[in-house]
Amino acid sequence: MRLSRYFLPVLKEAPADAQIVSHQLMLRAGMIKQNGAGIYSWLPLGMRVLHKIEKIVREEQERAGAVELLMPTIQPAELWKESGRYDAYGKEMLRILDRHEREMLYGPTNEEMITDIFRTYVRSYKQLPINLYHIQWKFRDEVRPRFGVMRGREFLMKDAYSFDNTVEAAKQSYYRMFCAYLNTFSRIGLKAVPMRADTGPIGGDLSHEFIVLADTGESAVFCDSALVDMPAPGKDLNFWQDLLPEVEKRTKLYAATEEMHDAARFESEVPAERRLSARGIEVGHIFYFGTKYSAPMKAEVTGQDGKNAPVEMGSYGIGVSRLVGAIIEASHDDKGVIWPAAVAPFEVAVVSLRSDDADVTKVCESAYEQLLNAGVDVLYDDTGERPGAKFSTMELIGVPELIVVGPKGVKAGVVEFRNREAGSSEEMTLEAAIKRCLASKGA
Amino acid sequence: MRLSRYFLPVLKEAPADAQIVSHQLMLRAGMIKQNGAGIYSWLPLGMRVLHKIEKIVREEQERAGAVELLMPTIQPAELWKESGRYDAYGKEMLRILDRHEREMLYGPTNEEMITDIFRTYVRSYKQLPINLYHIQWKFRDEVRPRFGVMRGREFLMKDAYSFDNTVEAAKQSYYRMFCAYLNTFSRIGLKAVPMRADTGPIGGDLSHEFIVLADTGESAVFCDSALVDMPAPGKDLNFWQDLLPEVEKRTKLYAATEEMHDAARFESEVPAERRLSARGIEVGHIFYFGTKYSAPMKAEVTGQDGKNAPVEMGSYGIGVSRLVGAIIEASHDDKGVIWPAAVAPFEVAVVSLRSDDADVTKVCESAYEQLLNAGVDVLYDDTGERPGAKFSTMELIGVPELIVVGPKGVKAGVVEFRNREAGSSEEMTLEAAIKRCLASKGA
Numbered sequence: 001m002r003l004s005r006y007f008l009p010v011l012k013e014a015p016a017d018a019q020i021v022s023h024q025l026m027l028r029a030g031m032i033k034q035n036g037a038g039i040y041s042w043l044p045l046g047m048r049v050l051h052k053i054e055k056i057v058r059e060e061q062e063r064a065g066a067v068e069l070l071m072p073t074i075q076p077a078e079l080w081k082e083s084g085r086y087d088a089y090g091k092e093m094l095r096i097l098d099r100h101e102r103e104m105l106y107g108p109t110n111e112e113m114i115t116d117i118f119r120t121y122v123r124s125y126k127q128l129p130i131n132l133y134h135i136q137w138k139f140r141d142e143v144r145p146r147f148g149v150m151r152g153r154e155f156l157m158k159d160a161y162s163f164d165n166t167v168e169a170a171k172q173s174y175y176r177m178f179c180a181y182l183n184t185f186s187r188i189g190l191k192a193v194p195m196r197a198d199t200g201p202i203g204g205d206l207s208h209e210f211i212v213l214a215d216t217g218e219s220a221v222f223c224d225s226a227l228v229d230m231p232a233p234g235k236d237l238n239f240w241q242d243l244l245p246e247v248e249k250r251t252k253l254y255a256a257t258e259e260m261h262d263a264a265r266f267e268s269e270v271p272a273e274r275r276l277s278a279r280g281i282e283v284g285h286i287f288y289f290g291t292k293y294s295a296p297m298k299a300e301v302t303g304q305d306g307k308n309a310p311v312e313m314g315s316y317g318i319g320v321s322r323l324v325g326a327i328i329e330a331s332h333d334d335k336g337v338i339w340p341a342a343v344a345p346f347e348v349a350v351v352s353l354r355s356d357d358a359d360v361t362k363v364c365e366s367a368y369e370q371l372l373n374a375g376v377d378v379l380y381d382d383t384g385e386r387p388g389a390k391f392s393t394m395e396l397i398g399v400p401e402l403i404v405v406g407p408k409g410v411k412a413g414v415v416e417f418r419n420r421e422a423g424s425s426e427e428m429t430l431e432a433a434i435k436r437c438l439a440s441k442g443a
Numbered sequence: 444m445r446l447s448r449y450f451l452p453v454l455k456e457a458p459a460d461a462q463i464v465s466h467q468l469m470l471r472a473g474m475i476k477q478n479g480a481g482i483y484s485w486l487p488l489g490m491r492v493l494h495k496i497e498k499i500v501r502e503e504q505e506r507a508g509a510v511e512l513l514m515p516t517i518q519p520a521e522l523w524k525e526s527g528r529y530d531a532y533g534k535e536m537l538r539i540l541d542r543h544e545r546e547m548l549y550g551p552t553n554e555e556m557i558t559d560i561f562r563t564y565v566r567s568y569k570q571l572p573i574n575l576y577h578i579q580w581k582f583r584d585e586v587r588p589r590f591g592v593m594r595g596r597e598f599l600m601k602d603a604y605s606f607d608n609t610v611e612a613a614k615q616s617y618y619r620m621f622c623a624y625l626n627t628f629s630r631i632g633l634k635a636v637p638m639r640a641d642t643g644p645i646g647g648d649l650s651h652e653f654i655v656l657a658d659t660g661e662s663a664v665f666c667d668s669a670l671v672d673m674p675a676p677g678k679d680l681n682f683w684q685d686l687l688p689e690v691e692k693r694t695k696l697y698a699a700t701e702e703m704h705d706a707a708r709f710e711s712e713v714p715a716e717r718r719l720s721a722r723g724i725e726v727g728h729i730f731y732f733g734t735k736y737s738a739p740m741k742a743e744v745t746g747q748d749g750k751n752a753p754v755e756m757g758s759y760g761i762g763v764s765r766l767v768g769a770i771i772e773a774s775h776d777d778k779g780v781i782w783p784a785a786v787a788p789f790e791v792a793v794v795s796l797r798s799d800d801a802d803v804t805k806v807c808e809s810a811y812e813q814l815l816n817a818g819v820d821v822l823y824d825d826t827g828e829r830p831g832a833k834f835s836t837m838e839l840i841g842v843p844e845l846i847v848v849g850p851k852g853v854k855a856g857v858v859e860f861r862n863r864e865a866g867s868s869e870e871m872t873l874e875a876a877i878k879r880c881l882a883s884k885g886a
Contacts, residue, residue, distance in 0.1 A: 007510050007573055009564035033560055035515055036547065041560060042513040044575075050513070067450050070485040070493070072478055072597045073516060073580055074537075074549070091542045094517075096549075099534045099584045104479070106517070106539075106549075117476055117484060121452035130450055132487075137516055137580070141542045153541075154515045 001346070002368075003381045007044050010393050021216055022328035023148030025337055029397045031324075038145025038153030042321075045397060048345035048377075049324050050156065054135055056187050056342065057158050057318055064180035064239050066131040066160050071113050073137055077103035079112040082297050092140045106139035111293050111315055114161040118311065119299035125165040128301065128311075129173055133160035135320060149325045150218070150281070156321040162314045165303055167290070170312035174206065174288045175243035177316040179233045181210050181284050182250075184318065186232035189340020190330060192283060193227050195255040209257065210284035214330040217279030222266050223255035225276040281326045288314040337398030338421050341440060346379040348437045349399040353387050353406035363405045363415065363430060370434055376441055395420065401440060403433045444789070445811075446824045450487050453836050464659055465771035466591030468780055472840045474767075481588025481596030485764075488840060491788035491820075492767050493599065497578055499630050499785065500601050500761055507623035507682050509574040509603050514556050516580055520546035522555040525740050535583045549582035554736050554758055557604040561754065562742035568608040571744065571754075572616055576603030578763060592768045593661070593724070599764040605757045608746055610733070613755035617649065617731045618686035620759040622676045624653050624727050625693075627761065629675035632783020633773060635726060636670050638698040652700065653727035657773040660722030665709050666698035668719040724769045731757040780841030781864050784883060789822040791880045792842040796830050796849035806848045806858065806873060813877055819884055838863065844883060846876045 007030075014024035026032045031046030042050055058068065074096070080086035086093075086105075094106040107113065114132060122130065135158045145153050162173035178194065185192035190212050197209040211221055213228065233246055254269045256262065257280070266275065294300070294310035301311050319326075331338045341347065348371055352364045364380065371378040379399060381390050387406075394402055404416035409427065417433040418425045428436075450473075457467035469475045474489030485493055501511065517539070523529035529536075529548075537549040550556065557575060565573065578601045588596050605616035621637065628635035633655050640652040654664055656671065676689055697712045699705065700723070709718065737743070737753035744754050762769075774781045784790065791814055795807045807823060814821040822842060824833050830849075837845055847859035852870065860876045861868045871879075 005508055005510075007512070007564075007575060030564075033563060035556060035559070036517070036519040037545075039515045039517055039519075041515060041556070043560075044510045044512050047511055047513050065448055067448075067487045068490055069450070069487050070490050072482045072484060074479070074482055074582065074597055076479040076482075094539065094541065096537065096539050098537065099586065102480075113478060113484070116478070117486075120476060121450075121473075132450060139517065143542065154517055 001379050003379060003383050006379070008393075008397070009043065010396060018148065020147050020150065020329070021332060022150060022325035025328055025332060025396070026148055026325065029337060032149065038142055038151070040149060040152060040154070045345045046324065049339075049343055050321065052343045052345075053188060053320055053323050057135065057184055057320060060180050060184040060187065061133050061158070061160060063183070063235065064131075064176045065129075066133045066177075066180075068134060069117075069132050070134045070136060071107070071110050071117075073106055073139070074104050075107045075110075075113055077105055079116055079297075080105065083112050083115075083293050084296060085112065092142065094139045094141045107136075108138055108140045109315075109317075110134070110136075110159055111161065111313075112297070115293045115297045115299045115313070118163055119297065122163070122311075123302060125301050125303050128163055128165050129169055131160055131162040131173060131176070133158060133316075147218075147325070149321045150329075152321065155319065158318040158320055160316040162316070164312045165301060167312055170288060170290070170314060171206075172243060174286065174314050175247045176239050177286050177314070178208065178247050179237055179239070179243055181286065181316070181318070182232040183234065183237070185210060185212070185283065187342055188323070188327065189342055190283070190327065191228055193221070193223055193255055193280070194250055195221065195223070195257050196251070196260055197257065197285065198259060206288040208251075208286050209282050210286075211257065211280035212283050212326045212330055213278050213280050214326065215279060216329045217281045219280060219282075220258045220261075221256070221278055221280040222261050223276050223278075224253040224270045225274045227253045227255055228276065281322075281329060282319075283323050283326050284316075284318045286314065286316040332398075335392070336396035339398045339400060341400055344398065344400050345377070346397075346399050347377045347441060348401045348403065349379040349381060349394055351381045351387075351390055351394065351402055351404045353404065355382055355384050357407050357410075359410045360405050360407055363410050367403050367405065367415070367430055367434065371437060374434075374438055374441075376437060401437055403430070403437070444822050446822060446826050449822070451836075451840070452486065453839060461591065463590050463593065463772070464775060465593065465768035468771055468775060468839070469591055469768070472780060475592065481585055481594070483592060483595060483597070488788045489767065492782075492786055493764065495786045495788075496631060496763055496766050497601075500578065500627055500763060503623045503627040503630065504576050504601070504603060506626070506678065507574075507619045508572075509576045509620075509623075511577060512560075512575050513577045513579060514550070514553050514560075516549055516582070517547050518550045518556055520548055522559055522740075523548065526555050526558075526736050527739060528555070535585065537582045537584045550579075551581055551583045552758075552760075553577070553579075553602055554604065554756075555740070558736045558740045558742045558756070561606055562740065565606070565754075566745060568744050568746050571606055571608050572612060574603055574605040574616060574619070576601060576759070590661075590768070592764045595764065598762065601761040601763055603759040605759070607755045608744060610755055613731060613733070613757060614649075615686060617729065617757050618690045619682050620729050620757070621651065621690050622680060622682065622686055624729065624759075624761070625675040626677065626680070628653060628655070628726065630785055631766070631770065632785055633726070633770065634671055636664070636666055636698055636723070637693055638664065638666070638700050639694070639703055640700065640728065641702060649731040651694075651729050652725050653729075654700065654723035655726050655769045655773055656721050656723050657769065658722060659772045660724045662723060662725075663701045663704075664699070664721055664723040665704050666719050666721075667696040667713045668717045670696045670698055671719065724772060725762075726766050726769050727759075727761045729757065729759045775841075778835070779839035782841045782843060784843055787841065787843050788820070789840075789842050790820045790884060791844045791846065792822040792824060792837055794824045794830075794833050794837065794845055794847045796833075796847065798825055798827050800850050800853075802853045803848050803850055806853050810846050810848065810858070810873055810877065814880060817877075817881055817884075819880060844880055846873070846880070
């Protein structure tokens, strides 16, 4: 992308009401614009990060056997009356009357609707297991939206729903999502720790939150540091074997959010040198809730014994738009964002120090062309802006690697290669710099 | 994708209230499920088509210089009061009160919001041209939603908005989208004819609709058949030259919807053998409307002369979810859908005639593996269903090519290769069949 044809409105100062660093940096880097309380537009730079996260989430859901569909944002109230949640949900549910005065709502979650889809088509245990997911905008009418996309009202969520014939099978579905979540967050470049959780308004009796550790996190967490250091199962995991051992390896280690914390157990179970007290941000939440929705909504399947029984269900959420904020909370410095490579909006930038110098432009164009052809997401700063301002912008928006081209270097046959995270700078030939960029991409 | 792990709920009969063929086939092929009046879930098969169309639309927008962002579905009413459309829009606008009694609405279109984004960040002609687009769900509270996704209430739309300093520049932005639309529809596999249109509630004085010809189309259209036969500009078009000649080549030929039709002009301008009376479906609509929104909303830029003036705007829509219906209307037979290759939910299916035969399964698994590794979207029917039912389903959902594997063929070292559109069937080795699939993919 040529910066001269892009739309990247960076700001010198964040508005005073942006209290946390991710909110400040997202506004300053031109990633989002507020359109109303807790409602944001995703400007082109933010949109790129959102797309990259979505892609990873999708790939890891598919790997674990979940199948994508898409439910609408607007739901009829009837379904929620069947489950009993229409009255229970309270003011966070955005309720709507259409022109014919029919009661509708903007979906805050989709248990009822997916249960309705399931009962329409599925009759037999032979069609199970099924896990259906979608990535869709939701709305929760928070009384006091704040912290930018971390607690917005309109937000993007991946929610999956599993359907099984038996409790044992339903638990395996739960474990598949548990492992898929570890792989997802790891690929994004995050350390996400599973912690036993309260089930809250979704209900059920088995539930874990996935918490990203960040100094600026919203809540205190306590865990065995061995859990943080344990690698994710990885893409070679066979999702169709018994996954309980994979899950137990982690759940047997102490990990708890403030609400679930038991200081005595923490001290007795965890050796002192591994007792980690930190702050965290919830980015995923999974639930096994059995027949909580299938029983009242009569989503039944015929079992091997010929008898009908409500299907066993679970649901699995990842806050996709919230993740953007969480990543920034976990990875930034005083100059701006430090993106993990997998979700950086651009992988490399080519920075021209003199856009009016024909020799410099020739080298830049060649670098830009070569990187584009190699499938690298490259931003080419071809504008006439001052070098200092250009570097500040690149640091603010967090481009991991820069190829800087100036008249002196061009005469000497070299460019400058900068790495954002390491803060390093080296001179080398353009060929060597491009090789370095391709090597990082391959890694 | 293994069919045994997929969710493909095909139906024998379409519900009686599905009046048009695309609605009937989408319900029968398990592409959509109705959740309320004019509100649908996109089941996995439908979702795949939607994703493929989105991808083509996105690539062609980018090629023409448009930059992607994402505006929210819920908008504050204030913006629409600024433009004067809050009262003017009528009952089709879904109006919402939040918990604090603030007036909001579900966006039916985004001229106001994008104008607000623009005026927040852009001050100078030097930052122009800008064209920003998003692909987002919209809601129009139709009094009588019908025809499935062709006239739903919640629908997916690509809308782009251009900003220029002068009328001449704005027209070039308009021409770029005009050409991008021709390329988009052509890549999808559609014949879409641009026709001069009424500007309706968007306003403005230059507008074209893009109409797909289909016998079952919603309205009568009249045009010079030379226009239908003219190829799209193609991907090598330089979008940064004067595009008026590309546009005029087409607009000088007669083309009109019923409302704009002039029978006398049609007969005098078009030779008898090229006079085409047909039926069509609107899939795109583009508008140049100058300062209709920028003037009341004070979206001004400083020009070369140092003076401020409202920016010149246009907007450009493609009905992404509607396109799925339009493609089916234009391309089906009595057995089901005939997808253009570029948007087929699966490109190839491997059909096992005997899933309980180890030799057959071995060949199927090998075919499936090879196609997956070659990046082909392949569906593998590994179920125990009867062959007749399997073929009916494949024809209904419109998989373009089948590799059919049965015990007799396996003994003779051959598989059956079927082409949906040609209705052809040939025996050949598995290697030859895979080569044929890869050749179609390359085309």
